[in-house]
Amino acid sequence: MNTPFRLRQVRTIAQLELKRVFFSRRSFWVYLLALLPAVIFIGHGIDVKVRQSRSASRTVSREILASIQLGDTPESVIERAGEPIDDHQWNWKEQNREVAHRRMMYFDGQDRVNLHFQDGLLASKRQSPLINAEEDRKVFAGVFQYFYLRLAIFFGCLGIFMNLFRGEMLDKTLHFWFLAPARRETLLAGKYLAGLAASIVVFTGGVALCFAAMLWPQSAADTQAYWQGPGPAHLFAYLAAAALACIGYGSVFLAAGMLLRNPIVPAVVLLLWEGINGFLPAILKKLSVLYYVQALCPVPPPLDASAPPLARLLLTPSEPPPAAVAAIGLLALTALVLWSASRAVRKLEINYGAES
Amino acid sequence: MAVYKRGYQRYQGPLTSRTARLLVLPWFAWRRLFEQRLLIVLLIVSLFWPLACAVFIYLANHSELWAGLDREVSGLLEINGRFFLTFMNVQAVLAVVLAAFAGPSLVAPDLANNALPLYFSRPLSRTGYALARMAVLAGLLSPVTWIPGLLLFAMQAGMAGWTWLASYWTLAIGLFAGFLFLILQLALVSLTCSAYVKWRAIAGALILAFFFVLAGVAETIDGVLRVTWGAFVNPLRMMYRLWCELLGVAPPENPGLAGSIVMLLVLALILVWVLSRKLRPVEVVS
Structure with missing residues (x-):
């Protein structure tokens, strides 16, 4: 042994x-x-991958997206950048009054640009990479x-x-x-x-x-x-x-x-x-x-x-x-x-x- | 009387009530459980936190003891819904450990030793058997959950007076109901795990893993997919959301209340379904 x-x-x-x-x-x-x-x-x-394929067909140039400023209206943004990839609208009651919200998303080939409108004016603009x-x-x-x-x-x-x-x-x-x-x-x-x-x-x-x-x-x-x-x-x-x-x-x-x-x-x-x-x-x-x-x-x-x-x-x-x-x-x-x-x-x- | 005349005759003696019959199982189960020294140790350990909370309540109600402290620290000594929520959170973890320790011995030995036909040959239905087994856990978990909780509430009400009681009486209902839901969930998970794996040793680990691993899976889903609905696979997180509502504490953003209730119900239904499939009085050998 x-x-x-x-x-x-x-x-x-x-x-x-x-x-x-x-x-x-x-x-x-x-x-x-x-x-x-x-x-x-x-x-x-x-x-x-699904988001990439969806966004790739509707790419907007960076210059156009950079020109979007706080305070712009949704109509002026659509006029310059075209139809967004995502577009949501909703109303929310804040301090006893209805506030109209709208969120739009664009894609510049690399980054997503999220635009948030309140009462018809651009309130915030956030840019984040898709991945x-x-x-x-x-x-x-x-x-x-x-x-x-x-x-x-x-x-x-x-x-x-x-x-x-x-x-x-x-x-x-x-x-x-x-x-x-x-x-x-x-x-x-x-x-x-x-x-x-x-x-x-x-x-x-x-x-x-x-x-x-x-x-x-x-x-x-x-x-x-x-x-x-x-x-x-x-x-x-x-x-x-x-x-x-x-x-x-x-x-x-x-x-x-x-x-x-x-x-x-x-x-x-x-x-x-x-x-x-x-x-x-x-x-x-x-x-x-x-x-x-x-x-x-x-x-x-x-x-x-x-x-x-x-x-x-x-x-x-x-x-x-x-x-x-x-x-x-x-x-x-x-x-x-x-x-x-x-x-x-x-x-x-x-x-x-x-x-x- | 001739032997051939001794056929079947229905029992003519006095019958015990349905409740009394159901309580036979918990009675014997409790006796067997309390023979385990480790369970007694766990129960004692589970009472440390309520004891600490009682000391906290005493301090909070004797302003002369913390007169020198600044306002921020004094604010922490307030007894409100948040205090009881913290108490419930800690006791919930201990209740999970207790359920993992005691739960497996409820159904697993009966299944492993083919003892279910013996139970069901008596005037006991499957639902009755399951309820009786759940009562064992309810009896075991009550002394570490809602009983000390209500005692703490009574202590605070006694020390703070009617004004406090008038403002916070709903906390007692919230605390009792919250712990009742937790006990129900723990009992269902314990019985199902115990019935599913049949072995006591494995069932205990499964109960523990059920809660810890699902919490990990929820965090992984949230982290990887960048979503906030992952909490819907974490039963304790959903229970926490329900408790926030019951105690009137500002809830976390996610999960939502309606979603939590629906998911808790779905989970309970799945567990009941698995349990009903496993608890069969006969086994068909193919």
Whole structure:
């Protein structure tokens, strides 16, 4: 029973488990979690493309749009710029009198110009690009940090890794594994590797698809400039952060799945722990998965200026460590948790009667 | 009497009332739930915030304790709809955690162990069974939601006097109704998750994920599509909008009240539909 033999056992267990993790009915909601943001980004892309095709046929020159001044009437604007792409009129009661509102939109080939008339006079003029690549990247950063790291990967790993041991307990099949001539640590390693492979494939795949969906509606020039600039490094950083989050959360939930019968307890404690990370002293911050993973994220997420100060403090990432330190720190944390899990699995006793 | 004459005979003894029959299930469920130490700990933790609010009310009603503070800080010590809204928000999160902890053990074990035929062979309808299970959660969540809320209201009314009560009596109704809607929503989600996945361990995580992930999805929709209707997929946000109306607090721009009510009703109908499909007295094995 030498090391290569044990490694072969680990590989065999991982291969057997992989099929169960990837193709079981319980895995569908994990796929859903991973792919949902990509679907929303694709929806955004379709919306932008439709608007682009609608606007392209009615482009107005920039000079004409620049000549429109506050105080102009809708008729004079239409006379100069032609029929707008969008034209809405409504009345609104303000201070006991009806105020006539009208909103018109023009397109100059790149930007949208929104004109808002009140009582027949131009009250405001706003220019905004049909698609803002920089803004989209910030939104993606926000989706990655708030949705993927804090929710999708968290709950996805909870489902995948807790299921590895606790699921077998519920299916009353764990004793088959324990009867096999393999050490329990080998079984643990095999199951962890299977869960890890599945979670990394699902979530990095989801992040990559989401990234592609984010870039899809952007102009060719913007996309090319991004790919020649920081684009590949950003993509690599996001994928690495997602993979590291799977490694970290996976180890924690695998250990929790063996030690505790109810996954709510570790889920709530960890959610709370990760949530209050910003308040914790420096030494305790290092015991959080999010602390290391956020350090790898290349773009800071956008923060809602109107959010309450407490919420802003909770959502603001704490002072991040250097990327290499973050990766090593997380791997060390994972090794520590897996070592504790390997100690626990040796003493694990099956009591199917207590499960249902 | 000869054995062959012992055929079926209807029970002739005294019958219990329908309500009494329904209360049998919560009675046993509560006993089993309160055997769990962790639940007791959670319940105690859930009462910290009401206690802090009680201290706040005491301070707010003793102006001599904050006489030296400037006007802005004094303004924060006012007890009004916003104060009770903050109280409700915090307790709602704790109620979600409690529901995620206690909810899964309501239906999942009965389904996993094929115990439903045993229930339904007694004078208990499917609706009755579901209502009884919801009553378990209502009984568990009430001591952390509307009961401390009304106690705080009574404390404030007692300390501030009739003038305050005359101006703010609607808060008590709003608070009670708001928490009642929350309990109903939590109970429906808990029962449905519990019935859907059958396993207690997974159902708890699903309840938690239901609220947290939907909140994340709502924010993602708003952020990516630059819209404001994303809140319509966040049940707690819609509940918050309803509470703003009930407590007379200036509501956020989105979601709208009518939309929130409609979406909450749609969500409730979907949950009831899933629940009715899962709660079947017999299982047809194909």
